[in-house]
Amino acid sequence: MTTQDTTTPKKYVLAIDQGTTSSRAILFDHGGQIVSVGQLEHEQIFPRAGWVEHDPKEIWTNVREAVGQCLSRAEVNRHEIAAVGITNQRETAVVWDKNTGEPVYNAVVWQDVRTQKICDELAGDEGADKYKDICGLPLATYFSGPKVKWILDNVEGAREKAEKGDLLFGNTDTWVIWNLTGGTQGGVHVTDVTNASRTMLMDYRKLAWDESVCADMTIPMSMLPEIRSSSEVYGLGRPQGLLVGTPVAGDLGDQQAATFGQACFTKGMAKNTYGTGNFMLINTGEEPVVSENGLLTTLCYKIGENKPVYALEGSIAVTGSLIQWLRDNLGIITAAPEVEKLAASVEDNGGAYFVPAFSGLFAPHWRSDARGALVGLTRYVNKGHIARAALEATAFQTREVMDAMVEDAKTQDVELTELKVDGGMTANETLMQFQADMLGVPVVKPKVAETTALGAAYAAGIAVGFWDGEQDVIDNWVEDKRWEPQMEDAERERLLRQWKKAVTKTFDWVDDDID
Ligand SMILES: Nc1ncnc2c1ncn2[C@@H]1O[C@H](COP(=O)(O)OP(=O)(O)O)[C@@H](O)[C@H]1O
Numbered sequence: 001m002t003t004q005d006t007t008t009p010k011k012y013v014l015a016i017d018q019g020t021t022s023s024r025a026i027l028f029d030h031g032g033q034i035v036s037v038g039q040l041e042h043e044q045i046f047p048r049a050g051w052v053e054h055d056p057k058e059i060w061t062n063v064r065e066a067v068g069q070c071l072s073r074a075e076v077n078r079h080e081i082a083a084v085g086i087t088n089q090r091e092t093a094v095v096w097d098k099n100t101g102e103p104v105y106n107a108v109v110w111q112d113v114r115t116q117k118i119c120d121e122l123a124g125d126e127g128a129d130k131y132k133d134i135c136g137l138p139l140a141t142y143f144s145g146p147k148v149k150w151i152l153d154n155v156e157g158a159r160e161k162a163e164k165g166d167l168l169f170g171n172t173d174t175w176v177i178w179n180l181t182g183g184t185q186g187g188v189h190v191t192d193v194t195n196a197s198r199t200m201l202m203d204y205r206k207l208a209w210d211e212s213v214c215a216d217m218t219i220p221m222s223m224l225p226e227i228r229s230s231s232e233v234y235g236l237g238r239p240q241g242l243l244v245g246t247p248v249a250g251d252l253g254d255q256q257a258a259t260f261g262q263a264c265f266t267k268g269m270a271k272n273t274y275g276t277g278n279f280m281l282i283n284t285g286e287e288p289v290v291s292e293n294g295l296l297t298t299l300c301y302k303i304g305e306n307k308p309v310y311a312l313e314g315s316i317a318v319t320g321s322l323i324q325w326l327r328d329n330l331g332i333i334t335a336a337p338e339v340e341k342l343a344a345s346v347e348d349n350g351g352a353y354f355v356p357a358f359s360g361l362f363a364p365h366w367r368s369d370a371r372g373a374l375v376g377l378t379r380y381v382n383k384g385h386i387a388r389a390a391l392e393a394t395a396f397q398t399r400e401v402m403d404a405m406v407e408d409a410k411t412q413d414v415e416l417t418e419l420k421v422d423g424g425m426t427a428n429e430t431l432m433q434f435q436a437d438m439l440g441v442p443v444v445k446p447k448v449a450e451t452t453a454l455g456a457a458y459a460a461g462i463a464v465g466f467w468d469g470e471q472d473v474i475d476n477w478v479e480d481k482r483w484e485p486q487m488e489d490a491e492r493e494r495l496l497r498q499w500k501k502a503v504t505k506t507f508d509w510v511d512d513d514i515d
Pocket residue numbers: 019020021022274275276277319320321322323324336337338339340423424425427428
């Protein structure tokens with residue numbers, strides 16, 4: 001049996017951040033400072049238009065290698081590590097055989113839109129909000145439940161195996177934790193409330209799988225992981241691994257982890273993460289709030305036996321990935337940071353607006369029938385304007401989500417006075433200034449920008465007593481940079497008016513005869 005070393009003093013907590021484009025392992029010290037990082041990218045598989053897959057085996061290999069890199073770079077071994085926390089790209093669905101550990105199909109990624117027909121059929125006459133009262137989410141291709149149904153319906157033999165109890169489902173947190181704790185040799189099959197709240201299968205008030213939704217989606221409940229809190233010991237590292245005997249003690253979806261790492265512990269505090277997509281979460285306290293404006297009701301975190309904390313979320317599918325698209329599909333930049341220089345080569349967007357509805361539009365529109373559009377083009381527009389329009393798209397989309405949040409917040413008596421930000425795109429000064437201009441409130445970035453991994457580390461460290469609780473997180477949070485709004489109101493309103501017009505041009509694009 002694997003046991004934990006309780007004799008060596010513990011100096012660190014390790015976070016594993018299994019993201020959309022890469023898997024990272026980050027070691028943190030007691031002050032919440034980064035000690036070392038390991039990182040590997042994995043392949044993005046696009047078998048058809050609108051389909052996005054990852055290879056779960058590659059992800060697991062990369063996680064192990066990232067942990068190896070991280071520990072060797074710091075010359076730290078597992079005896080000095082108090083606990084491991086996992087955070088992950090949410091909604092991405094993995095289904096595997098519990099007897100062999102082999103996935104039955106690639107992971108179907110959150111951005112994938114293949115389940116449109118399944119969602120339409122499930123909605124029937126009742127519409128996309130059919131399950132909203134149970135799970136807090138609209139029926140959309142984004143969430144895991146319909147993806148699991150697709151796998152069971154389309155992979156030969158999968159449904160029979162699932163019905164026999166041989167298959168397991170999980171988001172990538174569950175997949176990583178199962179493997180980390182032993183896989184076929186006794187791996188634990190768990191998830192936390194935040195990840196479960198993104199499947200459409202969990203009742204967000206009861207924090208339990210909902211039988212009726214699972215039945216509608218024809219998903220055997222034996223496949224589903226046990227729902228646990230975000231901060232408790234789920235199991236110990238497997239004997240063969242580098243983390244043998246180390247408690248695996250934190251699990252949060254990446255956006256909730258960032259909210260935790262940003263110390264948004266009070267009702268009304270909000271953060272926005274600028275990565276592949278953008279995700280703004282506002283803490284709504286111990287009572288769930290139902291949005292009237294296209295936001296998702298989601299679990300924010302649950303620490304051990306404490307009451308759960310809820311959030312409203314505005315999810316934007318495409319932000320940083322639009323910059324990758326400029327790099328990979330248009331070739332007008334060779335690396336993401338170059339977009340800033342290209343955008344600075346022009347004074348403004350030249351009338352061009354880029355609505356990147358590559359996976360339809362998420363919050364606040366939830367239009368699966370939308371597809372991307374670049375509008376306002378004239379002979380005047382050059383690649384500098386396109387780069388600028390691509391950057392501005394992130395800020396405009398964020399403003400739309402913020403408007404929805406402000407509307408919902410009115411009923412809660414909370415006011416949004418500033419926005420905490422993090423993620424890869426916050427390195428872009430032009431974007432951050434434009435963002436503050438578009439929001440009309442200051443945008444504030446912390447010194448440790450890896451808030452996602454930090455949040456997972458805190459959840460794990462709190463579970464084992466390495467940190468005492470939320471006050472430690474608050475004490476460790478230090479402001480790095482602040483952007484104040486500078487734009488005239490009239491100019492802001494003009495730009496937003498044009499943007500809103502551009503958004504309407506993307507609607508109703510997908511016809512029924514297109515998969
Ligand atoms: N200087 C920059 N300007 C604009 N976008 C950037 C810049 N640097 C990185 N990005 C974008 O940020 C994203 C990476 O951010 P990250 O937080 O690592 O994402 P994720 O965790 O979603 O993989 C990429 O999509 C990339 O295009």
